[in-house]
Amino acid sequence: MAQKVKLSTIAEELGVSTATVSLALRDSPLVADITRDRIKTAARELGYIYNRRAASLRTSRSGIVGVCVHDVMNPFFGEILKYVEHELDRRRQTFILSNHYDDLSKQRAFVDTLLQLGADGLILSPAIGTPAEDIRLAEGNDLPTVLIARTIEGSGVCGFRGDDAFGMALAVDHLIAEGHREIAMVGGTPLTSTGRDRAAGWRSALRKAGIEPKPEWRIEGPRSRDTGFEAGQSFAQMNNRPSAVVCFSDMVALGFMYGLARSGLTPGVDVAVVGYDDIAEAKIAMPSLTTVSNGQAEVGHRAAGALLDRLAGNPASDETVLIKPVLKVRDSSHFAGELRKRIEA
Amino acid sequence: MAQKVKLSTIAEELGVSTATVSLALRDSPLVADITRDRIKTAARELGYIYNRRAASLRTSRSGIVGVCVHDVMNPFFGEILKYVEHELDRRRQTFILSNHYDDLSKQRAFVDTLLQLGADGLILSPAIGTPAEDIRLAEGNDLPTVLIARTIEGSGVCGFRGDDAFGMALAVDHLIAEGHREIAMVGGTPLTSTGRDRAAGWRSALRKAGIEPKPEWRIEGPRSRDTGFEAGQSFAQMNNRPSAVVCFSDMVALGFMYGLARSGLTPGVDVAVVGYDDIAEAKIAMPSLTTVSNGQAEVGHRAAGALLDRLAGNPASDETVLIKPVLKVRDSSHFAGELRKRIEA
DNA sequence: CTGAAAGCGCTTACAG
DNA sequence: CTGAAAGCGCTTACAG
Structure with missing residues (x-):
């Protein structure tokens, strides 16, 4: 390729200074209209490419925002990121994405890269075991x-997430109203705030209804479609199988339903199933999945907004915003209830 | 925060030059071992953060590779990216990801950003309508x-993809062997090479078996789970419904099966269904999905490898590598065939 | 093995 | 409204 075109190339071409070119290209009112137009035309004709590294070195603003989550392929995160992406695009910020797969060293390497690149901000769904110190x-x-x-205790930064305990209680209350008394919870780990809070919501909703959850009703672990599938197959073999389950997430629930079906049971009839998140697939699944809407749109929007606010110089908040979940009743939990009522009648 | 620590801070601290510090931190053999150790220790203690913008401005190497695909949330791309990510991680390259959603202007904005950041390379699954000129x-x-x-005609760069026509023919041949004579193809668009090649493979495999595909058997459009679902529901209503379908992708096929089921048909029994890609979900779906393995691992690995090769200074190739697809027979196409044989017997 | 100096391509006071 | 000059924090010949 030919010689690289830079500010000074344009400046020489037109017989002006690089300062004027720089200002003109960024639409500074200091530059006369005619000059600006001449400069912009020349830049276009010469195929000028703005060098952000140089600018960023000078201004210490990079226009880069890092985003790091467990796994983008998980639709729950994918949906949040769509909204983050939308918001950052509007503000002309470049976003750099990374999965950490709950591997702390991968997360740290990414944060390091962001620091080296002089990134302007970070939106993070922290890996399991992230110490508050890392955020600080x-x-x-x-x-x-x-x-x-x-979220992380004592990190001192703001965060956005659903009210997990409340949301899971909605799911359990619904199943109780449908006539269930034995309700298992499948998936999640006490290592994340999400896992702890949802399990707590499940447990306390049962107790509030006077039901003491049996230890074997808490099936920890699954957090993916695959492991949900395995859990569904094991569940089908279980002695004194509960009549209903709430799952840690829709991914787990969808896999769980596949697993039940593979074992010859009909999800929604033999076992009522409720998911969590309300990802797009929930509505079209067979049976359609009762779930708890977890505010992906709001989380994505507001997180991006909060970060951009701070970049604009507004004071930092350290508040964790809990978004209210909403129960979505569909067939996976409702068929069973209907049948039960008919049998009892 | 305190004063920013830079090379010169360390240099002053230890009474050496910044040149020596720079060389030492990158393990140059020019620096004495003791000096290097002292420098590295000081860097750690002072909390030094390497400024990649400054380095990159000087060297015109950024360590950044851009990756742009239709949508990361689509497991097909997600799976490819996992392998790309793995390969780039190993070589300590930072990767910047973007979806283009088949919007050419979004893709162009992203390529522009990469140029501005001085990115070292680009891995691209081009948006519909991308002119070869853009690549050049x-x-x-x-x-x-x-x-x-x-791939793009006349782009002059190398590419990796599955042999789509061949793969789709495998799927059709299989259905014919199962006894089907009326085989529809659901999804995809002639606007992409993938869509054209898969439809061509479907059409020519039918003709080779002496079957002339009826126009209404080609159901263009769906490329997602949602639109596959809608297609499944419409298909269920169709007069003279074909007994089998090949789908543009697993996502379409999985949605299509949901759609059939929602309409009261049993996928794999009432209608044989074959997908394309062999994403992880295919194996656990209900029924498990017959599909064509599309070499995500190989595409990801080899694309990243080819790019890194070029970055290492090896000559560019302009070859399109076609990876051989493999048929995976599962229940969604096999049940129906079994039943048919029994009925005929 | 180490240091002094130039330069990567911008932006930003400052002066006019 | 425009220009001359310094400086962001590195790396790289070059000299010693």
């Missing part, structure tokens, strides 16, 4: 951070 | 490009 380190190195989906 | 422009501005999943 990022903040201490001028990397404003906003948490999503999971 | 990137290459002309020192952004080596490798294509995945879709």
Whole structure:
């Protein structure tokens, strides 16, 4: 390729200074209209490419925002990110994405890269085991951070997530209203705030209804479609199988229903199933999946908004915003209830 | 936060030059072992953060690779990206991801950003309508490009994708062997190479078996689970419904099966269904989905490898590598065949 | 093995 | 409204 075109190339071409070119290209009112137009035309004709590294070195603003979550392929995160992406696009920020797969060292390597690139901010759904210290380190190195989906005690930064305990209680209350008394919870781990809070919501909703959850009703672990599938197959073999389950997530629930079906049971009839998140697939699944809407749109929008606010110089908040979940009743939990009522009648 | 620590801070602290510090931190053999150790220790203690913008401005190497696909949330791309990610991680390259949603202007904005950041390379699954000129422009501005999943005539760069026509023919041949004579194809668009090639494979496999595909057997459009679902519902209402369908992708097939089931048909029994891609979900779906393995691992690995090769200074190739697909027979196509044979017997 | 100096391509006071 | 000059934090010949 030919010689690289830079500000000074344009400046020489037109017989003006690089300062004027720089100002003109960014529409500074300091530059006369005619000059600006001449400069912009020349830039276009010469195929000028703005060098953001140089600019960023000078201004210490990079226009880069890092986003790091467990796994983008998980629709729950994918849906949140769509909204984050939309918001950042509008503000002309470049976003760099990384999965951490709950591997702390991968997350740290990513944060390091962001610091090296002089990123302007970070939106993070922290990996299991992330110490508050890691967040403070990022903040201490001028990397404003906003948490999503999971939060960390004492991190001192703001975060957005659903009210997990409340949402899971909605699911359990619904199943109780449908006539169930034995309700298992499948999936999740006490290692994340999400896992702890949802399990707590399940447990306390049962107790409030006077039902003491049996230890074997709490099936920890699954957090993916695959492992949900395995859990569904095991569940089908279980002695004294509960009549209903709430799942840690829709992914788990959808896999669980596949697993039940593979074992010859009909989800929604033999076992009532409720998911969590209300991802797009829930509505079209067979049977359609009763679930708890977890506010992906709101989390994504507000997290991006909060970060952009801080970048604009507004004061930081350290508040965790809990978004109210909403129960979506569909066939996976409702068929069974209907049948039960008919039998009892 | 305190004063920013830079090379010169360390240099002053230890009474050496910044040149020595720079060399030491990158393990140059020019620096004495003791000096290097002292420097590295000081860097750690002072909390030094390497400024990649400054380095990159000087060296014109950024360590950044851009990746742009239709949508990361689509497991087909997600799976490819996992392998790309793995390969780039190993080589300590930072990767910047973007969806283009088949919007050419979004793709262009992303390529522009990469040029501005001085990215070292681009892995692209081009948006519908991408002119070869766009690729040449990137290459002309020192952004080596490798294509995945879709290719572009006359782009002059190398690409990796499955052999779509061959793969779809495998699927059709299988259904014919199962006894089907009326086989529809659901989904895909002639606007992409993938869509054209798969439809061509379907059509020519039918003709080779002496079957002339009826126009109404080609149901164009769906490329997602949602639209596959709608297609499944419409298909259920169709007069003279074919006994089998091949789908543009697993996502379409999985949605299609949901749609059939929602309409009261049993996928795999009332209608044989074959997908394309062999994403992880295919194996656990109900019924398990017969599909064509599309080499996501190989595409991801080899595309990343080819790009890294070029970055290492090896000569560019302009070859499109076609990866051989493999048929995976499962229940969604096999039940129906079994039943048919029994009925005929 | 180490240091002094130039330069990557911008932006930003400052002066006019 | 425009220009001359310094400086962001590195790396790289070059000299010693």
